[in-house]
Each structure stands twice: as C-alpha cells, then as structure tokens.
Amino acid sequence: MRTIPAFTLSRVAIAASLAVAGLQAQAACSLPDARIHQVQGNGPQSPMQGKTVAVQGVVSSLLYGKDGPVGFFIQEAPQNQDADPATSEGIYVYTGKLALPALKAGDVVGVRGKVLEFSRKGDASSETQLQPSAAADVQLCGYQGELAPxxxxxxxxxxxxxxxxxxxxxxxxxxxxxxxxxxxxxxxxxxxxxxxxxxxxxxxxxxxxxxxxxxxxxxxxxxxxxxxxxxxxxxxxxxxxxxxxxxxxxxxxxxxxxxxxxxxxxxxxxxxxxxxxxxxxxxAANPRAAAPARKAGQLRVASFNVLNFFNGDGLGGGFPTERGAKTRDDFLRQKAKIVSAIRQLDADVLGLMELENDGFGPQSAVKELVDALNAGQDADKQYRFVDPGLPRIGTDAITTGMLYRPSRVKPDGAAQALTVGDPAKNRLSLAQTFAADGKKLTLVVNHLKSKGSSCEQVKVNGAPDADTGDGQGNCNLTRVQAAQDLVRWAKQRRVSSKEGLLVMGDMNAYAKEDPIRAFEDGGLSNLLARFQKDAYSYVYQGESGNLDHALADASLTKWVAAAGEWHINADEPTALEYGSEFKSAAQRQNYYAPDAYRSSDHDPLYVDLQLVPIAGADEMALGMLGLAGLLAWRRRK
Missing domain, CATH: 2.40.50.200 (Bacterial OB-fold)
Structure with missing residues (x-):
C-alpha cells in the first residue's frame, strides 16, 4: 500500500474552503443562472450546448447502474415554468461515478454542469444532459418541491x-x-x-x-x-x-x-x-391457455416450428451447433419444452419446421425427438417419423419433418420431398398420404423462404425479387413461385372424393400477402381465416400476424371441424426460452420451466378432422356445416 504523507491546513485555508463550498451551495440552490426550459430550448438541441450553467429543480427519478445511481432527472418547479409547450421543463443529469448525496423523488437540488447532447453513432436524435464535473456541483437544497406529472x-x-x-x-x-x-x-x-x-x-x-x-x-x-x-x-x-x-x-x-x-x-x-x-x-388480460381440447373420434393434424431443434452429434457432443442450442444442457432444456408442447398438443399427425437437417439415422435430431416423445407413453400415444428414403431433405441446415401415430393413421405409399420454386432458394416440402377411417389424407409440410433473406440478385420470371416496400419483405416472388408450384402439384394428383389435401407450415407470409393469395386462388381454403376471428402465430417488432397457415382442398374442407392456434409462444417473453445466454445463474433457474410456454417463437397450429360421420348425421349435413362456416368467413371478409 502506498503511503500518502499527512499535511495540515491553516485555519484560514479551512475557512476559505468552507466558504467556497457554501458559495457553491448558495449558487446552486439560491441563484440559478438559467431555467431548465432555457437550457432545453424549443428545438431538438440545446441553444446552450457546451456552456456550464447552474439550474435548480425537483428530483423526479434516478437512473441506476449496477453499482448505484449514475444520474437523475430533475424538473422545474411549477411556478418557474414557461408558457411555451415546445420547451421541456425537465433534464437528465449524468453523474457517472460521482459520489452523490442521497437523493429521492421530491428533493429540490441545485446542479452546476456542462450542457451536452448525448447520442450513439447513427442516432437521429440526442438527449440534452447536464454533466457536473465534481460531486460538489450537486447540492441538496434542504426542502421538498412539487412534482406535477x-x-x-x-x-x-x-x-x-x-x-x-x-x-x-x-x-x-x-x-x-x-x-x-x-x-x-x-x-x-x-x-x-x-x-x-x-x-x-x-x-x-x-x-x-x-x-x-x-x-x-x-x-x-x-x-x-x-x-x-x-x-x-x-x-x-x-x-x-x-x-x-x-x-x-x-x-x-x-x-x-x-x-x-x-x-x-x-x-x-x-x-x-x-x-x-x-x-x-x-x-393478466391475456392469460395462458391450456392446450385446445379435442373431441373423441376426431383426427388432429398439427404443425409446429420448433425453433432450430439441433441435437449436436446425437451422442451428447457436437455443441455449439450451426443453429439452436449452444450447449448440451441448453439442448436438454429445449427438448423438454418441445416435448411438453407436442404431448399436450396431442396431434395424430404433426408437421415440423426448423429441424436439424441431419437425416434419419440413430443420431438424427428427428430420431431423438421421437424417442423423447415416446418415452413412458402408452402405445396409442407413440409416434414414428416419416422417412422419404433420402440421406437428407435438401441442402439447407434446417428442414421440414413429419410425425404420426401408427395407432391412428397408416402411411399410404411413399413420402415425397417436393421441389417448389427455385431449389437454390426454397427448402423442399415434405408430403405423405395417410389412410384413416376409410379416407385418405395427404399432408404437405412447408417452410418457405424467409422475409429477411437476401433475394436482391434473384429474378423470378424476369422480375427482381428485392423488397418493394409494400410490406411483404424480401423474397416475396420466391414464396409466390413456391406456392404456385404446390398448387400445380396438387391439381395434377389423381384422387378420389375420399382423399383430402392439407397444406401446412411456416409460409413466412401474412394472411393477405401474395403467397397466401396464390394458395387461395388455386382452390385451397384458408382454415385459420375461416375458423379464427383474429388469427396470429407470431409477434415481430410489436406487430402480430400468422406466418403459419393451414390450407385445405375442397374434399378435406368438408371434414374440418375446427382449426386454430395454441398461443404458447408468440405472446411470451423471449427470456423464458431455454437458452442460458444473457442470463445470470438465478435467472436461468427462475425463468425456465420444462413446460410448453415459450418452447419456440411460433405458435403451433391444429386442424381437427371429423372423418367418420357423427351419429345421426350424414356427410351432406357435415358439408352444410362446412358451407355455413365458409359463408360466415366470407361475410367477415
């Protein structure tokens, strides 16, 4: 430890220093040389920028750093405010690590400081601040003032x-x-x-x-x-x-x-x-909802974007992965939440998006997910995954997948990996036909190109595919082309009246955008628009909408009894996700639960099908019910 030599002050020096401190307090508390509205001015920046001024005001709030206050806000007393609505009567005092007196709301303080405009590089605006140079530049005046919000x-x-x-x-x-x-x-x-x-x-x-x-x-x-x-x-x-x-x-x-x-x-x-x-x-004006109840005898088909479900090398190592969990522990937390959500969703057939595209072997992500879902479950609740007979589905890091319960449906024919649109820009879609209750259902699971992707150098039918500024984002034409290809594929199929088509997944397009219009113009019914008054599955920058869709052909539309979203993710804070990044040890414990809530960033969708006629009703009656719902939907539009 370094020793500082002692020294003494004369009585005259002590008196002089006390006098200076007293004058500072008097100047700050009794003789302000400017009002706060004068410092602020009536424009975006202070007319006194760079000057040192003394003001007086009422403390309204303190701003805190990890080690204590780093500044506070003061406001001009009501009797000293001006009549100009363009001038602010408050100002932020940045003190940093200065040793401040104990301040609380309502204290009247005098402050001497330099007027500065603070902003980050690139900010269009700035904040007018006062910055004292020493602790003595902030003085408690010893009485309380009025703060009128x-x-x-x-x-x-x-x-x-x-x-x-x-x-x-x-x-x-x-x-x-x-x-x-x-x-x-x-x-x-x-x-x-x-x-x-x-x-x-x-x-x-x-x-x-x-x-x-x-x-x-x-x-x-x-x-x-x-x-x-x-x-x-x-x-x-x-x-x-x-x-x-x-x-x-x-x-x-x-x-x-x-x-x-x-x-x-x-x-x-x-x-x-x-x-x-x-x-x-x-x-809690929007409380958490339990899983949507399903009726006996109905078949539930669902889709779920599982937020980059990557299992490393499948043997407990290989983390961090290209996407998804950074550590094995985080992956286990993610898996527990995804399993909880899927089990409660209780779907007989389930389309998945954002699975790791690592095939279908013993160490694959889809195999690990199915094993976790089946662990401890009764035979009628167990799943298998659809294998299209390919090493991988496409070349992207993520892919679509499909699970089904053998107790409820049987695969009818081989699965297909469908090329839709530009294969360099679009992920392959996965299609599989199932037999159930004397009818056939073909499910196509999709994950179309994202709005944030770069398509500036891409042309679709000769037109550039950059963001046009109409709200649809990047790669809109790429998504439209994929939707049109799916419609053409659907129309080329030779099927009977007892076979229906259901197209589900993350389309990266909202309900009124061109790709969804292409599906609808191609003869597919938008089930969420039909069955939900205000459909949404995603929240981005404060705006809600459904990027995830379920669309049915005319045959399947007659069998639909219900369709909707389960709002377990889009409305929840991202802090409740599985990841440990940017969290303290206590937060990792307090924010996490192995439940369905914030298991992903997209809400899962479900479609309930009544394949077997209800007792006392025939297919014509069911068709009339479907028609009534369709007419009601059109009236809402």
Missing part, C-alpha cells in the same frame, strides 16, 4: 417534437396500456406498449400496398411507446409483473394490461422511452 395519451401525434418537448419530464397515463412486444424485456428491460391490446401487421389484415395497409403502417408507430426499467445495464432482473418480477410461473404476455403508468420521458439507444417512477398495476 404531465398527462400523456396514446396514440401520439407522430411528430418527434412531441416527445422532445417532454424530454426529462414526468408524465402520467390515465388510460390503460397494453404490452405488444417483450422481445427485449429480459435483456434490456424494455416493453413496447400500446393503447390497443394488440397491434396487427398491416398485411395480416389488408392487401399489400392498399390504402388501408398504408394507413395502418403509419398508425402503428404512433400508438406505441417504450417502457424501460430505469437501469442502464443488461440482463437485470425483469421487474414486472410486481412485486416479484418475471419468472416462468409469473409471466408477462402480449395483451396484458398496465394501469397507472407514471414515468419520465428520456432518449437513449436511438429511441424515446419512459423510465418508471414506480410499479404500474399489471393485469
């Missing part, structure tokens, strides 16, 4: 100046708000909120490029805001729902309601956000 409502005006004029100020929402996205909740503490229980992808409801789709695209951003957690570090314990915060058993779902939200408007990481003053009241 401003009422704010969603939707916003759409003008960034609205939130800029409130930056650093306390606001309150007297309307209920709803969670519409929790993707960044576990890692960054962020929740996207709206005045509506759910925001819809425009092309889920309207045709791409239509006036309605454009209007909804413009309206959605105005009707949302980010709620932050008042913390500046990643992977802090998720704080809602209170009082204990997020856990596997205490979830916070899209559609859940928040009342009494009060917080401070801030700007960071490229976005305006609200830092909470205290816990809002959370209501």
């Amino acid at each position: 401003i009422s704010l409502r969603l939707p916003l005006s759409g003008d960034a100046a609205q939130l800029e004029s409130l930056a650093g100020m306390a606001v309150k929402f007297e309307q209920p708000l709803f969670v519409i996205d929790s993707y960044n909740y576990g890692r960054y503490g962020e929740l996207a909120l709206s005045s509506q229980p759910r925001q819809w992808v425009p092309t889920q409801l309207y045709r791409p490029g239509s006036a309605e789709a454009k209007a909804l695209r413009a309206a959605n951003p105005r009707d949302r805001l980010l709620l932050d957690d008042g913390k500046t570090w990643q992977n802090a314990d998720a704080w809602l729902p209170g009082p204990g915060g997020l856990s596997a058993a205490n979830t916070l779902r899209v559609g859940d309601r928040l009342d009494g939200l009060t917080g401070v408007v801030s700007f960071s990481n490229g976005a305006y956000r609200v830092q909470p003053l205290y816990l809002p009241q959370v209501s």
Whole structure:
C-alpha cells in the first residue's frame, strides 16, 4: 500500500474552503443562472450546448447502474415554468461515478454542469444532459418541491417534437396500456406498449400496398411507446409483473394490461422511452391457455416450428451447433419444452419446421425427438417419423419433418420431398398420404423462404425479387413461385372424393400477402381465416400476424371441424426460452420451466378432422356445416 504523507491546513485555508463550498451551495440552490426550459430550448438541441450553467429543480427519478445511481432527472418547479409547450421543463443529469448525496423523488437540488447532447453513432436524435464535473456541483437544497406529472395519451401525434418537448419530464397515463412486444424485456428491460391490446401487421389484415395497409403502417408507430426499467445495464432482473418480477410461473404476455403508468420521458439507444417512477398495476388480460381440447373420434393434424431443434452429434457432443442450442444442457432444456408442447398438443399427425437437417439415422435430431416423445407413453400415444428414403431433405441446415401415430393413421405409399420454386432458394416440402377411417389424407409440410433473406440478385420470371416496400419483405416472388408450384402439384394428383389435401407450415407470409393469395386462388381454403376471428402465430417488432397457415382442398374442407392456434409462444417473453445466454445463474433457474410456454417463437397450429360421420348425421349435413362456416368467413371478409 502506498503511503500518502499527512499535511495540515491553516485555519484560514479551512475557512476559505468552507466558504467556497457554501458559495457553491448558495449558487446552486439560491441563484440559478438559467431555467431548465432555457437550457432545453424549443428545438431538438440545446441553444446552450457546451456552456456550464447552474439550474435548480425537483428530483423526479434516478437512473441506476449496477453499482448505484449514475444520474437523475430533475424538473422545474411549477411556478418557474414557461408558457411555451415546445420547451421541456425537465433534464437528465449524468453523474457517472460521482459520489452523490442521497437523493429521492421530491428533493429540490441545485446542479452546476456542462450542457451536452448525448447520442450513439447513427442516432437521429440526442438527449440534452447536464454533466457536473465534481460531486460538489450537486447540492441538496434542504426542502421538498412539487412534482406535477404531465398527462400523456396514446396514440401520439407522430411528430418527434412531441416527445422532445417532454424530454426529462414526468408524465402520467390515465388510460390503460397494453404490452405488444417483450422481445427485449429480459435483456434490456424494455416493453413496447400500446393503447390497443394488440397491434396487427398491416398485411395480416389488408392487401399489400392498399390504402388501408398504408394507413395502418403509419398508425402503428404512433400508438406505441417504450417502457424501460430505469437501469442502464443488461440482463437485470425483469421487474414486472410486481412485486416479484418475471419468472416462468409469473409471466408477462402480449395483451396484458398496465394501469397507472407514471414515468419520465428520456432518449437513449436511438429511441424515446419512459423510465418508471414506480410499479404500474399489471393485469393478466391475456392469460395462458391450456392446450385446445379435442373431441373423441376426431383426427388432429398439427404443425409446429420448433425453433432450430439441433441435437449436436446425437451422442451428447457436437455443441455449439450451426443453429439452436449452444450447449448440451441448453439442448436438454429445449427438448423438454418441445416435448411438453407436442404431448399436450396431442396431434395424430404433426408437421415440423426448423429441424436439424441431419437425416434419419440413430443420431438424427428427428430420431431423438421421437424417442423423447415416446418415452413412458402408452402405445396409442407413440409416434414414428416419416422417412422419404433420402440421406437428407435438401441442402439447407434446417428442414421440414413429419410425425404420426401408427395407432391412428397408416402411411399410404411413399413420402415425397417436393421441389417448389427455385431449389437454390426454397427448402423442399415434405408430403405423405395417410389412410384413416376409410379416407385418405395427404399432408404437405412447408417452410418457405424467409422475409429477411437476401433475394436482391434473384429474378423470378424476369422480375427482381428485392423488397418493394409494400410490406411483404424480401423474397416475396420466391414464396409466390413456391406456392404456385404446390398448387400445380396438387391439381395434377389423381384422387378420389375420399382423399383430402392439407397444406401446412411456416409460409413466412401474412394472411393477405401474395403467397397466401396464390394458395387461395388455386382452390385451397384458408382454415385459420375461416375458423379464427383474429388469427396470429407470431409477434415481430410489436406487430402480430400468422406466418403459419393451414390450407385445405375442397374434399378435406368438408371434414374440418375446427382449426386454430395454441398461443404458447408468440405472446411470451423471449427470456423464458431455454437458452442460458444473457442470463445470470438465478435467472436461468427462475425463468425456465420444462413446460410448453415459450418452447419456440411460433405458435403451433391444429386442424381437427371429423372423418367418420357423427351419429345421426350424414356427410351432406357435415358439408352444410362446412358451407355455413365458409359463408360466415366470407361475410367477415
């Protein structure tokens, strides 16, 4: 340890230092040389940028780092505010590691600091801040002040100046708000909120490029805001729902309601956000649902995107894999959740997407999944996987798969791996015909090209396949071509009236987009649109829609008794997934359960078929029921 020599101060020096400290406190608390609204100005940046000023204000909220406060927000007392709505009366004081006095909401403080505009590289806006250079530049004035939050409502005006004029100020929402996205909740503490229980992808409801789709695209951003957690570090314990915060058993779902939200408007990481003053009241407005019940005598067909189910080398090693789990332990956690979901879904035939494309041998991913599903199950609940007789299905890292229960259906003929569209861009589809109850069902499982893929250099029928900006994303023409090829394949089949076709899977297209229209124009009935009022299977950037679809030909449509999604994944926080990354040891334990919830990012779909006529009814009556449902669906459209 280094020894610092002692020294003494004269009485004059001590008195002088105390006088300086007293003058600083007096200057900060009694003689501010600027009001906060003057520092903020009425534009996007401060007119006093770079100057050192003294202000006085009421503490509204502290911002915390791992080791304690790193800054705080102050607001001008009501009697000192100006009449200009374009100027903010609040400001953030960044103190970093300075030793601050113990601050709490309502304290009046004087602050001397340099006026700066803080932003990250690439941010379109910045946050006006005061940065004191020493702890003595922050002085408690010894009394309490009034903090009067401003009422704010969603939707916003759409003008960034609205939130800029409130930056650093306390606001309150007297309307209920709803969670519409929790993707960044576990890692960054962020929740996207709206005045509506759910925001819809425009092309889920309207045709791409239509006036309605454009209007909804413009309206959605105005009707949302980010709620932050008042913390500046990643992977802090998720704080809602209170009082204990997020856990596997205490979830916070899209559609859940928040009342009494009060917080401070801030700007960071490229976005305006609200830092909470205290816990809002959370209501489970969208509670978890049990697995959809099925009726005796019906046949259930389902599809499920299993979120990159990769089992390494199949012998316990080979991790991390190209996709999926990074460790063996994480894979076991993933497998337990997938098995739980599939068992509860209780499908007789099941299409899968995002399986590891490693064949059908003893160490394959599909074999390991089937073995796990069958372990300890009665014979009538056990599965087999469909093997098309190929080493692998296509060349992509992921593939489609199919499981079935021999106790309920029997394969009729060999499975087929179908080339659809450009084989360099589209994964192969998997088709298998089954016999059940005197009828035949052909299931085709698909996973069409993703919206985020690059197709800029691709041409389909001479047209470039880049994103056109109509909401359908990249590779739309590639997906349309695949859908049209599937329709042509279906029409070329020679089948009897006792054989039906069901096309299921992750189409990477929303309900009103061109690929789904190609299926419908080809004579396939959109079962989710018919049986569900508001179908969705996926939430992306706060907007909901169904990328996953079930489409039936005319024969099979007559047998459909029900169709829908089981909302176990899309609405749940990503923090509840199996992965251990970006989680503390306690979070890995608290956020995880070997249950179905957040077993994937897509919700599974199901279609229940009544193949055998109901006692007392004939096929004509069943057909009339199907027709009535179809007419009702058309009226809704």
